Amino acid sequence: MTKFLSCTNMTGGYGGEDIIHSCDIEVDKSQIVVIVGPNGAGKSTAMKAMLGMISLKEGNLILDGSDISKLSPQDRVAAGIAFVPQTMNVFSELTVEENLEMGAFLRDDNIQETIGEIYNLFPAMKDKRNQLAGELSGGQRQQVAVSRALMTRPKVLMLDEPTAGVSPIVMKEIFERIITIKNSGVAIVIVEQNAKQALNIADFGYVLVGGENKFSGEGQELLKNQEVRKSFLGG
Template identity: 50%
Template structure:
């Protein structure tokens, strides 16, 4: 069974239709990346999948259940967690408090999970009492990912996790993302750093003006001359 399947999704804001019938899927354990120009609807597609933007027509199914129309908090409970590009941590709360907030839906003892997050992100473990607002961009991004992982999701959606980071920090974030995937979590990424993202992706999609332009393996997209000239800096 396909893990996540979006079929002919139409969505937008007010009178404006942004996604004109987009279909994508993610299999169990896969890393799948969506790339495309600014404003083409990548974030809108993620928001439609997690219930933050209404799916006007078409459908989204997760683990065989049609989740289109579910409110976001119900979708989270199915094991599908979303890390938005910005405003993804509580700046006035500490690292530890952010992780505790991430566990808000858990009924069990989540302290062990916080320990696992500190193992995965040693940078966060060093200063658990630091306010999230005082962290560097990279640390903040890792905290946002760790917060989403507190719920032990089946699948994570990450919207531009490496945006605005130094090359070294970007590499660290990608390394962590790969480890998370190796632990069994399926990933759907939106990335501007297309070369790095496609390099670690099983498959990818090119979205242009609210429509799917291309889909292929990460490797073949990297080797596609059209993709290279338009999205990989030649």
């Protein structure tokens, strides 16, 4: 039985040498999958491949039973994959509310309900809704970024290092929100540097090394794995 989003045997790069080799990443609904690994291991590349931002030489990408490997990034957004980039992930010159509206650009139905849900999830944003996103603090901006992605009501949410450069308190908060989002039925894929904390909330984890799957398993399992601990988690 394949998972909700199943990306297998992905091989490719940015046109030059291949960066990922036969890489597999799968995620199910209401599940958090975390991709960890050393710098340059191809974590972000793998995620970009899943989004269609690089063209793969090989690979099977199945979303909810249908093949998406030929779709453009925009079409994958329409198909239900949302992405939060690591940097430049908000429209800094637009207000918070306009950011949300832009997130829902492809939707033609009433989006007020979704906006309401998001304000419930991130209450701070309701107060700031008429402020320019560029004027917010780092943590709040991250919330806007995640919210913008959620506006499409995605089935899969991908986050590239959502906690990079934020304080531990904010990090904790962001992870809590991600769990809430997961519980609403969304499949979540996270690329993370803060491996320990991320694996803590992960249902499943992949350790990439040199563009290949090195280890994979449930989050807690990986955390306990001596080899993984020694190599990537600092003992």
